[in-house]
Amino acid sequence: MLHDQPIAYLNGRFLPLAEACVPVLDRGFIFGDGVYEVIPVYAGKPFRLAHHLQRLANSLAAVRIDDPHQADEWTALIDELIRRNGGGDQSVYLQVTRGIAPRDHRFPEDSRPTVFLMSNPFRPVPEAELRDGVTAVTLNDIRWEHCHIKSISLLPNILLRQQAIEQGAAEAILLRHGQVTEGAASNVFIVSDGVIVTPPKGDCLLPGITRDLVVELAMEHALPCEERAIPEAELRRATEIWLTSSTKEILPVTRLDGIAVGDGQPGPLWQTMIGHYRRFVDALRQEA
Numbered sequence: 001m002l003h004d005q006p007i008a009y010l011n012g013r014f015l016p017l018a019e020a021c022v023p024v025l026d027r028g029f030i031f032g033d034g035v036y037e038v039i040p041v042y043a044g045k046p047f048r049l050a051h052h053l054q055r056l057a058n059s060l061a062a063v064r065i066d067d068p069h070q071a072d073e074w075t076a077l078i079d080e081l082i083r084r085n086g087g088g089d090q091s092v093y094l095q096v097t098r099g100i101a102p103r104d105h106r107f108p109e110d111s112r113p114t115v116f117l118m119s120n121p122f123r124p125v126p127e128a129e130l131r132d133g134v135t136a137v138t139l140n141d142i143r144w145e146h147c148h149i150k151s152i153s154l155l156p157n158i159l160l161r162q163q164a165i166e167q168g169a170a171e172a173i174l175l176r177h178g179q180v181t182e183g184a185a186s187n188v189f190i191v192s193d194g195v196i197v198t199p200p201k202g203d204c205l206l207p208g209i210t211r212d213l214v215v216e217l218a219m220e221h222a223l224p225c226e227e228r229a230i231p232e233a234e235l236r237r238a239t240e241i242w243l244t245s246s247t248k249e250i251l252p253v254t255r256l257d258g259i260a261v262g263d264g265q266p267g268p269l270w271q272t273m274i275g276h277y278r279r280f281v282d283a284l285r286q287e288a
Ligand SMILES: Cc1ncc(COP(=O)(O)O)c(C=O)c1O
Pocket: 038, 157, 182, 183, 184, 185, 186, 187, 205, 206, 207, 208, 209, 210, 211, 244, 245, 246, 247
């Protein structure tokens, strides 16, 4: 960070985060009417930016908010935010809401989307979590039917994550109609009979950028990998379970609902995959 405090961007202006304010009638505040992205930054470079911008465009189209920027404008804004926050490793949070209007469910006719970006520190996953893995619990997926949209309305996810934490777990693995969907803020992979398996993309889960990269890396390195439904029983007998997200990368789950996953240690395929992932990130660092 170049300054004493993080620099944010709000509707055309870079300013200290503490000074960034939106009016209470912003539909993000009133309704949770908006979408967002979280983009990891390594060595000053936004990671998989084109993928994040495509998902942002998809989310905006799905909720019918006009995309306020072209991809090259988003790229310039994000690069400038990273620069103003000192480069290095960061995590960029980007949010677009439907804008400010008198409170009414119907779309306002003439509101302008609110555009907000901030930079958070990129906190590497603690060594202990990588060494020992984390605990997860299964919970009923109480969310809506459009989980592929990266909506800022995260109340169900918040309640689920909190419930997991209160049960001593790091994450909730969600089940809908007897099948795994994803985590409260992550995608889920299992290893079943030596095969890496993750649920297919669709309305029931967020198309994670990290998820897609893990599938890509599996293919590139000829590791057996399938995108298909995971019944609850298969989750429970998996020899490995992983959680993926932009900020946690690939996290091994070593206890599920209080029972050891496999031998209770991060598994061999996780070791292989995290190695491929790290090398992929490091190659980009070298280019920076
Ligand atoms: C519900 C949900 N699923 C999956 C993910 C992982 O997505 P990504 O890998 O793009 O961070 C997230 C990220 O926050 C999430 O909130």
